[in-house]
Amino acid sequence: MLDKSSAVPLYAQLAEKLKEKILRGEWKDGEKIPPEFELMEKYGVSRATVRAAIDTLVAEGFLVKRHGIGTFVRKFRPTFSFEPLISLNYALETFGFVSKNVVLKKGYLKVDENLSCDARWKAVQECFLVKRLRYVDEFPIVVEESYFHPEIAKAIENEDLTKSLAKVFFESLKHIEIARIEQIIEPCTQKEAEDHVQGLIDTDTFLKMSRWIYVKDHTEPVYYLLLFMRADLSRLRG
Incomplete structure (x- = not known):
């Protein structure tokens, strides 16, 4: 149930x-x-x-x-699927992949005009960023940038950030009520991803995922995720 x-x-x-x-x-x-x-x-x-x-x-x-x-x-499905609302780990394990996360950067940063627009924030001046590189079977396949609203960040900033951040988010904030989650998955080129991926993943095509999590009594998202994953994951196992 x-x-x-x-x-x-x-x-x-x-x-x-x-x-x-x-x-x-x-x-x-x-x-x-x-x-x-x-x-x-x-x-x-x-x-x-x-x-x-x-x-x-x-x-x-x-x-x-x-x-x-x-x-x-559906008879034809992607060889890889995003775990839409909880964790990417489950989907990876389902397909038999062994994954690990490496934290590349974490800390507070000022919210500029571009980030404010992308994260759908109007009044947020500072946020907590966790940027990670995810390996699957020792291959780097995902770069993810998680941006947390400052009111939420205090609850997660000292947690183990190599774990599923979605689960850390939900487990650390059990007192809050999720209002809605919005997500967009779309293909993008290496050029479009370059500012974020910065040569960490050697591929020409990516899937880009943007996710916004809203909680009760907040009109703006408290968690914005920007993720770039190589689109040819199935080739890693030939």
Whole structure:
């Protein structure tokens, strides 16, 4: 069942449950998934929660909707998927990869006009940055920059920042309620990524992910993540 006391939205928890079924082969490629009312009954959630979870997996490429027929497991899926709301570690482990994080930079910095725009901040003057390089099977594959609102940073700045930052965030801030999470994944070129990647990853194409986490009683995001991952991860194992 889902944890209704968790700060993680129910639709996000449900999306993870359904994704696990796909990744473990319980729901086969091309198979029609159970109807909404069955999922509502099984997980004890509303129709809106079920639809939001399904829409999340459709956006990620795990499911496809066929008008008037139903929702099906998509036959072609990316060889790698982002863990959308909790942790990238789970997805990596699911595919059998061994990963580690190296902290390249951490500390407070002034928020300039560009960062203010990207992070959707209007009044924030200073934030806490954690920049990391992630290795998979000893290959550098991800550069991630996590920007934390100063009101949130105090709770996480002394934690082990080589762990999943999303989990550190949720576990250190159990008292707050997540209002919503927005995420965009898009391809980008080496040139577009260069200012952030700075030659750390040897590839021509990247996937860029931007994520904003909003909490209750805050109109602006408290956590902005900018992540660049090599788009040819599957080639590492030839």
